[in-house]
Amino acid sequence: xxxxxSNKTLLSxxxxxxxxxxxxxxxAGAFFFAGDARSHQAPVAPQxxxxxxxxxxxxxxxxxxQKRLDHLRAEICRTADGRALFGFSDANNTKxxxxxxxxxxxxxxxxxxxxxxxxxxxxxLNIEEKSDTVLMYTAVHELRHSWHKLAAGTHDMELPPKQxxxxxxxxxxxxxxxxxxxxxxxxxxxxxxxxxGEGSYATLAKSYAADRDAGMxxxxxxxxxxxxxxxxxxxxxxxxxxxxxxxxxWDAVVKTPCLGVTHAExxxxxxxxxxxxxxxxxxxxxxxxxxxxxSALSTWTDADFQSLDKTGGxxxxxxxxxxxxxxxxxxxxxxxxxxxxxxxDAVRREREAKENSQQPKPQASLPKAPSV
Numbered sequence: 024x025x026x027x028x029s030n031k032t033l034l035s036x037x038x039x040x041x042x043x044x045x046x047x048x049x050x051a052g053a054f055f056f057a058g059d060a061r062s063h064q065a066p067v068a069p070q071x072x073x074x075x076x077x078x079x080x081x082x083x084x085x086x087x088x089q090k091r092l093d094h095l096r097a098e099i100c101r102t103a104d105g106r107a108l109f110g111f112s113d114a115n116n117t118k119x120x121x122x123x124x125x126x127x128x129x130x131x132x133x134x135x136x137x138x139x140x141x142x143x144x145x146x147x148l149n150i151e152e153k154s155d156t157v158l159m160y161t162a163v164h165e166l167r168h169s170w171h172k173l174a175a176g177t178h179d180m181e182l183p184p185k186q187x188x189x190x191x192x193x194x195x196x197x198x199x200x201x202x203x204x205x206x207x208x209x210x211x212x213x214x215x216x217x218x219x220g221e222g223s224y225a226t227l228a229k230s231y232a233a234d235r236d237a238g239m240x241x242x243x244x245x246x247x248x249x250x251x252x253x254x255x256x257x258x259x260x261x262x263x264x265x266x267x268x269x270x271x272x273w274d275a276v277v278k279t280p281c282l283g284v285t286h287a288e289x290x291x292x293x294x295x296x297x298x299x300x301x302x303x304x305x306x307x308x309x310x311x312x313x314x315x316x317x318s319a320l321s322t323w324t325d326a327d328f329q330s331l332d333k334t335g336g337x338x339x340x341x342x343x344x345x346x347x348x349x350x351x352x353x354x355x356x357x358x359x360x361x362x363x364x365x366x367x368d369a370v371r372r373e374r375e376a377k378e379n380s381q382q383p384k385p386q387a388s389l390p391k392a393p394s395v
Contacts, residue, residue, distance in 0.1 A: 024363040088150055093149075093161050095119075102208045107311040108166050115144065115173050119162060122147040139165045143172065156218050159209075164202045164335040168194065174313055175306040181289035184269050185331075186299055191265040192334045193320075196252035197307050200319065203228045204245055204309070207235055224256045242309045247306060249319045257335035258353035266344040273351035276358060283359030290356060302326040 096119070099105035112119075128137050128150055131216035140147045146165040152158045171177045182190060206228065210217035215339050219228035230251060234244035274284045292301070300323070308316035323333070331337045337345070 048145045117144045121150045141168045142164045160172045163205045164198045167201045179292045195256045199252045200248045234355040243318040245309045253335040271349040276355035280358040280362035295323045300325040
């Protein structure tokens with residue numbers, strides 16, 4: 024067995040143990056997104072080990088809750104994109120649940136009402152939201168987040184802090200755009216007025232409706248909508264969450280190096296500009312089919328996807344936090360390298376000791392008989 028192959032075998036064995044012993048909290052919140060377009064004016068629960076304190080309690084055993092979920096699904100499926108979204112979600116075992124603020128919100132005193140949460144393959148809706156229309160939009164928003172990960176591979180690559188920040192901005196802007204696009208199509212299908220919500224969200228929705236009503240192609244109007252959505256995401260202070268989350272996550276690895284196992288096999292797989300742009304073009308497909316659909320950002324160059332200015336701009340405070348995230352990431356990698364080398368050395372010593380204990384002991388030679 025070569026040393027490289029031996030190391031891979033050791034890493035594989037260590038991964039299995041570490042995932043159970045060291046990183047349950049991180050795994051619980053690894054693909055955690057939050058909120059719908061009109062639920063709050065600031066980001067909600069962060070994507071970090073802290074989110075493990077939020078319980079994923081499913082209230083759909085309550086017949087009334089299940090009935091409401093069934094109604095929401097039926098309404099969403101009145102549009103082609105809604106049917107495609109649920110078709111994809113069902114094929115990938117993504118579960119839609121009802122919960123409540125007690126179980127969804129880690130801080131009930133912050134005056135932020137959380138309508139939806141995403142745990143990767145589980146999407147929770149807050150049963151306390153009275154409006155079925157708002158909850159329907161929330162479900163579409165959160166299911167789109169799951170689609171990003173499962174269909175567009177948005178979390179398959181290890182990203183340095185700047186690219187991770189831009190990715191998070193693009194995905195959030197796309198979720199807002201997709202729910203507005205869905206809402207417009209839903210209103211047309213049902214022959215009702217398009218619910219545009221309030222504030223900057225209403226401005227986005229009305230501008231999209233005006234473009235579509237004027238005969239603009241959906242993919243072109245969606246692209247214009249997305250570019251307008253970046254300032255909207257910025258205005259809701261998502262950047263604070265995106266960057267603070269990175270700092271917390273890397274700091275957690277510095278403090279507990281075994282958490283680096285979630286990055287270990289991808290440290291050296293950072294995408295180049297072309298790969299990164301291709302992933303985000305897939306993630307901004309107007310519909311659900313990444314193979315045949317058109318990207319809303321198809322006119323963007325690879326360099327555009329590296330630009331903070333194109334995706335909402337950056338304040339001095341933002342750039343300071345980005346620099347801190349870069350520094351913490353370097354510390355995290357160094358901490359993991361030391362920890363992993365120590366782990367390899369310990370495993371090798373244990374293996375060598377075991378091999379030595381199994382070696383047959385040499386037999387003492389018998390003295391020759393004296394000659395006569």
